[in-house]
Amino acid sequence: MRILVHICCAPCFAYPHHKLREEHEVIGFWYNPNIHPYMEYKARMEAVKKYAMLEEVEVIYEEYDFIDYLKMQLQNVERPARCINCYRYRLEKTARYAKQHGFDAFTTTMLVSHHQYHEEIKKVGEEMEKKYGIKFFYEDFRPGWKEGKAITKAYSLYTQKYCGCLVSEWERFGGKRSSYFKTLPVSIYHRYKSSSASVTPAILAIFVSNFSISSYFLFVKLFGFSISLCLQSKSSI
Numbered sequence: 001m002r003i004l005v006h007i008c009c010a011p012c013f014a015y016p017h018h019k020l021r022e023e024h025e026v027i028g029f030w031y032n033p034n035i036h037p038y039m040e041y042k043a044r045m046e047a048v049k050k051y052a053m054l055e056e057v058e059v060i061y062e063e064y065d066f067i068d069y070l071k072m073q074l075q076n077v078e079r080p081a082r083c084i085n086c087y088r089y090r091l092e093k094t095a096r097y098a099k100q101h102g103f104d105a106f107t108t109t110m111l112v113s114h115h116q117y118h119e120e121i122k123k124v125g126e127e128m129e130k131k132y133g134i135k136f137f138y139e140d141f142r143p144g145w146k147e148g149k150a151i152t153k154a155y156s157l158y159t160q161k162y163c164g165c166l167v168s169e170w171e172r173f174g175g176k177r178s179s180y181f182k183t184l185p186v187s188i189y190h191r192y193k194s195s196s197a198s199v200t201p202a203i204l205a206i207f208v209s210n211f212s213i214s215s216y217f218l219f220v221k222l223f224g225f226s227i228s229l230c231l232q233s234k235s236s237i
Helices: 010-020 038-055 066-073 081-100 118-132 142-154 166-173 184-193 201-209 213-235
Strands: 002-007 025-030 059-061 105-108
Touching: 002 010, 002 081, 010 025, 010 038, 010 142, 025 038, 025 081, 038 059, 066 081, 066 166, 081 105, 081 118, 105 118
Parallel strands: 002 025, 002 105, 025 059
Antiparallel strands: none
């Protein structure tokens, strides 16, 4: 079969591509207006281009219609509803393109992720199959996740630190439900807010390794607070 594979990112494309090409003609379809900010989008797209070049696989690159996507997403920002809406938004575009360009089926690399709502992705894919009259090729690619990770490492592909959308970035680096902020960075913030300690190299390393716009502003706040404490300390001597 000639299958159009929606690609969410290069690391997730690696295993499904290797698995599918054993029996099918695989063409990638890059369409992810959910990814924010734009430089993150660009980094992920460049990783796909690198993988496509190394593996000599054709990939179709669709437009980045972020504003239209955002209008849709902000109607419901809670999980899992926003995630399901995101699946539907991207897979509808994929199914429509596949139908219009004579593909036999379509699928998505999101089926390899342990972090997504797998059954919901399957339901949306089947919904699009009925709507556009083109087969949704379903396979649980999750068993090959480690193999995909090994390929990613071998090719030195960029690996993201959050799902992609504006809300997931907020949750990951600065939101109320952020596991990132529930652990080390929040404890650091409160520790330095209540003491006269300075920002240490270890903390600098933490922010560099987990850099984002949100972590940058938190670092600036911490660093500025530390400088302020130092000046107060000197003025009191």
